[in-house]
Amino acid sequence: MIEEKIIKKNRLNAMLQELSKEYSIYIPAGENGDFRFCELRDTNDELVFWDYRNTRISPKEILFPHSEILYEFSRDESHQFSISQNNDDQRKMKNVILGIRPCDARAIGFLDRVFIGEPNERFVDPYYLKRRIHTIIISLACNRPQISCFCTSLNGRPDGEEGADIIAFDIGEEILLKTVTEKGKEFIKESSKWLGNVKKSDIDKKNKIFKESAKRINSRVSVEKVKEKLDDSFEADFWNEIHRKCLGCGICTFLCSTCHCFDITDETSADRGKRIKCWDSCMYPLFTLHASGHNPRPNYKERMRQRIMHKFNYCPENFKELFCVGCGRCIRNCPVNLDIREVINQVSQLK
């Protein structure tokens, strides 16, 4: 059963203080509208993210960091090798992500399918799983969509619940918390002493605010036919035109909340080394460069095609979902204004 609870904003700090004994708490921090998810260090700090828009970098960086040491290895004087698994402090593995926007929460749901998959799946990323399994995601329903937001075109909503354990609604003086998963319910139960019951007026208030914010998302793209169209347009002339202004940087992939490609690399010195997993981008030539020197995606065209195909064709094939949540980060930050909405629209109009 769904539970709804309420907490006064001014009591939240006290609650977080207690939670911080057990969890690492991540919140959007920043100023002048420029936010990034950070670990909450001082629970007395005033929480300022209630009407933030969204973070510059997607919160995937908490669960899937830019660089992560998988294990370290070394050789001692007698030439004995030893490997040490990177065992972070267990406390650090229990996270609460507070204030993530519903689009990004949904994206984390997508990442789960990639890195964890269905239960008992053969391919599980243990490093992602270790973090994910102890992470509670409390999303904050979106009250300030941007003009580059288009989540509603991709089955998202400013108050969408997918991917979150609990969704929070800012209704003025108070925060309304609504449980989504069992994990969320458990969490609410644990912290019940801080929470009050919901009145009908609160729910009305909530509904009013978030109906309003859904209306503010005016940007629409038609994605219904994208997958089908891409099925037989690998060789289409369209790609020759669309990539032209692309600079080939990695902004769109690095800031994207669903992009999940990574590289595994070794860094070594004479007697020790590390194996590291770090972000990689299909927009880089190095991504597909073979040891022979041959590159199957030698040009901007092939790399751009890969990005679009991966998001809108291969992923729907594998995970039954378009891998875009409409957060608009790539649109806001692209240095040449190569708008993904225009690309989708053009794909939809392919013959």
Added chain:
Amino acid sequence: MMKEIETRIKEVVKDLFTQNKIDLFIGYSKGSLPLTSSPCFITKSEDIEKLVWNSFCSNNLAVYLPRIFNPQPRKKEKIELPRIGILAKGCDARSIVVLIKEHQIARDNVFILGIVCQGMGDRKKIRNDIEITGAEEKNGRITIVDENKKEIELKREELLSDCCIECQHATPPIHDILIESGNQRPAAPKGGGRDFEKKSIEDRWNLFQEEISKCIRCYACRQACPNCYCRECFADQTKPRWIGVTDHISDVMFYQIGRIFHQAGRCVDCGACVRACPMGIDLRVFTHKLVRDAKELFDYEAGVFLEEGLLLATFKPEDKQEFISEP
């Protein structure tokens, strides 16, 4: 004025196509967000109407030329080079000069439509928490509309990029046709990184570290830079591998130092790297040091004279020897 220039651009491009002088024209089209323009590639005269000219045509279009003239992978047979028309502000044209001098562009195949630039705006100058839902430009004033339909009127000058404020080469040093745009705006004294330079060495290091720690290594600065046309960037090289690929601060610094220093004597201070950076790193504090030193030590400005040798491929007997440590 902007509208007149736009009309003039369209006329010139139309002529170029009707006289069959070019195969491709690179200009700007309307961007999808307010206060943006987007590079635009015109291959047929029907598309000329897409071209625009406004205060946000800030991309350095010269970045596209090396990749058109040297397509990857290298072809065995000699390819026929396309004839390209390109819109060039002062900085774009200076980049073109640098690229011609470095043999990346076939001069005969480029038709340069120069424009005397009045400086370009940067939407990042508007605080991030103001959501710009619309904008209009009129008579040197820009009116932006926020999400609550509130109008904010700004002077054009308030939105100019730092590099544009200090630009001293608004007129393209090289062009086939030049479009005038009224009086040239007076340049502010060169200031990029001046305050930074006055700080103590430790403060400078800490600030450098703080600034660079924002870098996520998306390589947008490199990709946006017309000078960064290396077939294989040192950051991508695997033999030898110069740097690790992680976000370790030392590797990020190495990348930034390497990339910025590679622009020594070549950087035209167009600001493309600063504008491209998604993390808002003020790279100009560092890049401008090299521009300034080239001028102060060797009286050299990149991309101004086509006939002059490259800074780091020439020397003068009177070059200062101050960097030498005497025992």
Added chain:
Amino acid sequence: MMDKNFEPRIVAFLCNWCSYAGADLAGVSRIQYPTNVRIIRLPCSGRINPLYIVKALQNGVDGVLVSGCHPGDCHYISGNLVAGRKFALLKNFLVHLGIEPERVQFSWVSASEGPRFAQIVKKVVNEVKEIGPIEKMVKRL
């Protein structure tokens, strides 16, 4: 304030024709100079890629000395003159970023200047000792 026993590691990039021969002369003439310096021989000071210097610092070298033929004496006629511009810009740039000027030093040493080579090494070693081990830029695995 610094550890009295700190022995810096200095990498010296020397050109084959002058400075390396100068170092050789210092050796055969039995001129004493600090043993902190590790010499890497290059065909010409013009062969030095600025990245070599930055990479040396990243790898934890406490100081870098670069030395070539005196202006006008280059075996390749103008390699050192062209390189000189690069060095001047690099030095200023690294100092601008906050790296101590003592860390990266340049000199001209001819094949007949054994004593000068010894002096310059002494100077670099002493100055680097003064500022202590390198912390900035270093990547420790």
